[in-house]
Amino acid sequence: xxxxxxxxxxxxxxxxxxxxxxxxGQQSSPSALHGCLCGLLAAGAPREGxxxxxxxxxxLELVLHGDLAGQVMQLYQVTAxxxxxxxxxxxxxxxxxxxxVVARTEALADWCKGFLAGFAHSxxxxxxxxxxxxxxxxxxxxxxxxxxxxxxxEQDSEEESEDSYFELVEYLRFATLNVFMDSVSADSHExx
Numbered sequence: 001x002x003x004x005x006x007x008x009x010x011x012x013x014x015x016x017x018x019x020x021x022x023x024x025g026q027q028s029s030p031s032a033l034h035g036c037l038c039g040l041l042a043a044g045a046p047r048e049g050x051x052x053x054x055x056x057x058x059x060l061e062l063v064l065h066g067d068l069a070g071q072v073m074q075l076y077q078v079t080a081x082x083x084x085x086x087x088x089x090x091x092x093x094x095x096x097x098x099x100x101v102v103a104r105t106e107a108l109a110d111w112c113k114g115f116l117a118g119f120a121h122s123x124x125x126x127x128x129x130x131x132x133x134x135x136x137x138x139x140x141x142x143x144x145x146x147x148x149x150x151x152x153x154e155q156d157s158e159e160e161s162e163d164s165y166f167e168l169v170e171y172l173r174f175a176t177l178n179v180f181m182d183s184v185s186a187d188s189h190e191x192x
Contacts, residue, residue: 031107032114034093039118042180049073059121112148
């Protein structure tokens with residue numbers, strides 16, 4: 001389960017997490033799961049690991065138990081720390097670069113779908129007032145909805161597809177951090 005620690009999700013192996021999800025009869029991808037966790041956090045959800053299990057059950061109909069539940073709670077807390085890291089060391093949990101670009105693009109789309117589900121759940125479904133978003137954050141959420149439909153253009157060369165994929169990943173990294181910081185900033189203004 002653990003690789004050398006690199007970035008927030010470097011300790012989590014996508015393939016192993018996928019296998020654990022399948023063992024528990026879950027159809028969700030690790031990328032969708034991580035996207036949902038990020039969406040929860042970006043909308044101001046509590047940082048406690050137990051919260052994420054209940055939220056995943058409601059937002060993605062993903063009921064986890066045993067070791068996998070513990071690993072997901074750890075992923076949630078590691079992700080929360082990475083989103084707050086001043087080194088901008090946050091990375092979405094996506095398949096390794098040696099995986100086919102079509103599969104990685106599908107995982108990227110799944111991550112965005114998960115993010116939007118988590119953000120919506122934390123914003124509306126949790127019975128809390130929806131966060132007031134800046135225009136930038138609103139635009140980012142619209143971009144995520146577009147990326148959730150992403151696919152590889154068969155007319156593009158593999159190099160063009162790879163370049164597009166890496167641009168989207170970098171955009172996701174910093175866009176997620178922007179929404180998270182916007183939400184944290186809005187929360188701190190409300191509590192003053």
